[in-house]
Amino acid sequence: MAEIILHQYVTSPFSEKIRKIFAHKKVSWRSVEQPAIMPKPKLIPLTGGYRRIPVLQIGADVWCDTGSIIRKIDEMFPEPSIYPHGMQAACLMINLFADRRFFFSTTPVIFEKLAPLVGKEFLDDRSKMMRGANFEELTLLAPDARNYVRAYLDNLDRTLADQPFILGSSFSLADAACFHCVWFLRVEPSAFAMAQKCASLMRWFKRIDAMGYGDVKPMDPDEALKIAKESTPATKPSADSGDPNQLKPGARVSVIPEDYGFDPVTGTVVASTAYEIAIEREDSQLGRIVNHFPKLGFRIAPP
Numbered sequence: 001m002a003e004i005i006l007h008q009y010v011t012s013p014f015s016e017k018i019r020k021i022f023a024h025k026k027v028s029w030r031s032v033e034q035p036a037i038m039p040k041p042k043l044i045p046l047t048g049g050y051r052r053i054p055v056l057q058i059g060a061d062v063w064c065d066t067g068s069i070i071r072k073i074d075e076m077f078p079e080p081s082i083y084p085h086g087m088q089a090a091c092l093m094i095n096l097f098a099d100r101r102f103f104f105s106t107t108p109v110i111f112e113k114l115a116p117l118v119g120k121e122f123l124d125d126r127s128k129m130m131r132g133a134n135f136e137e138l139t140l141l142a143p144d145a146r147n148y149v150r151a152y153l154d155n156l157d158r159t160l161a162d163q164p165f166i167l168g169s170s171f172s173l174a175d176a177a178c179f180h181c182v183w184f185l186r187v188e189p190s191a192f193a194m195a196q197k198c199a200s201l202m203r204w205f206k207r208i209d210a211m212g213y214g215d216v217k218p219m220d221p222d223e224a225l226k227i228a229k230e231s232t233p234a235t236k237p238s239a240d241s242g243d244p245n246q247l248k249p250g251a252r253v254s255v256i257p258e259d260y261g262f263d264p265v266t267g268t269v270v271a272s273t274a275y276e277i278a279i280e281r282e283d284s285q286l287g288r289i290v291n292h293f294p295k296l297g298f299r300i301a302p303p
C-alpha cells in the first residue's frame with residue numbers, strides 16, 4: 001500500500017486533530033514537517049496553491065483541509081470507528097463548531113499575550129492570509145472571546161463529569177475536534193489556566209493527550225515530492241448525479257477556501273460527491289496531481 005503522508009508542523013492544532021485520529025485508528029504514517037508561514041516551496045507543487053496545514057498525500061493524490069482528510073482516513077481505516085452508533089451527524093456538527101467557533105475563540109485569548117512574542121514575520125503572514133485583517137487587533141476581541149471559551153469549556157466539563165468522552169464511552173471525532181482547541185490553549189499558560197479550572201475536562205484532556213500519535217516516522221519533503229512525481233493519481237472519474245449545480249467531470253474550476261488563505265487551486269473536475277470535489281492539475285514539477293477538497297467551507301467556481 002502507498003504510504004500515508006501528512007504534511008504538517010508540530011505546533012499546528014488542526015494537525016493535532018488528525019494525529020489523534022491516527023492514534024485512535026493505530027495508523028502507520030509518515031510526517032513531513034512544513035513551514036508555519038509562507039513561502040512553502042515543497043508544499044505548493046502538491047496543492048496547486050493551497051497553503052494551509054495539514055495536507056494528506058497518498059502517491060499523487062492530495063487531500064486539503066481536515067474535512068476531506070478525515071473522510072479519506074475513515075474510508076481507509078473504518079475500524080475502530082470515530083462515529084459512535086447513530087452519532088455521525090452529531091460528530092460532523094461538533095467538528096464544524098470546533099473548527100469555526102471554538103478554535104477561533106481561542107486565538108484572541110492566546111494571541112493577546114503571545115502576539116508580541118511570535119515575531120513580525122508570523123503576524124504579517126497571518127494578516128495577509130486573512131486578507132488584511134490586522135492579526136495584532138485580535139487583542140481587542142480577547143474579552144468576548146474569553147467569555148466564549150469559558151462557556152465552551154464549562155459545557156464540555158459538565159458533559160465529561162458523567163462519561164469519559166464527549167459522546168459517551170468511546171473516543172469519536174467530537175473528541176478529536178474539541179481536543180485540538182484545548183490543546184492549542186496550552187501554548188499560553190494564562191489561556192490554559194481557564195481549562196485547568198475544569199477537573200473533568202482535564203481528566204479527558206490527559207487521557208487523549210496520552211493516546212500518542214499512532215506509528216509515525218519522519219519523511220524528508222523531497223522524498224514526498226519524488227513519490228508524487230513517480231505516482232499516478234488513483235482517483236477514478238465519477239459524476240455526481242445529484243449535484244444541484246450540475247457540475248460535470250471535465251469542467252474547469254477554481255476551488256478557494258471561503259474563510260482565509262484565499263489561494264485558488266485550478267483544475268479539471270475528476271470526481272464529485274455531496275461532500276467532496278476532486279480536481280486534476282498538471283504540475284510543472286510533478287506531472288498529474290489530483291487535489292481533493294471538502295465542499296463544506298470552499299467556493300467552487302469557473303476560473
Ligand SMILES: N[C@@H](CCC(=O)N[C@@H](CS)C(=O)NCC(=O)O)C(=O)O
Binds near residue numbers: 011052099297
Ligand atoms: N479548515 C482548515 C483549517 C486549517 C488551518 O487553519 N490550519 C492552520 C494551521 S493549524 C494554518 O494553515 N495556518 C496557516 C499556515 O500554517 O500556513 C482545516 O480544517 O484543515
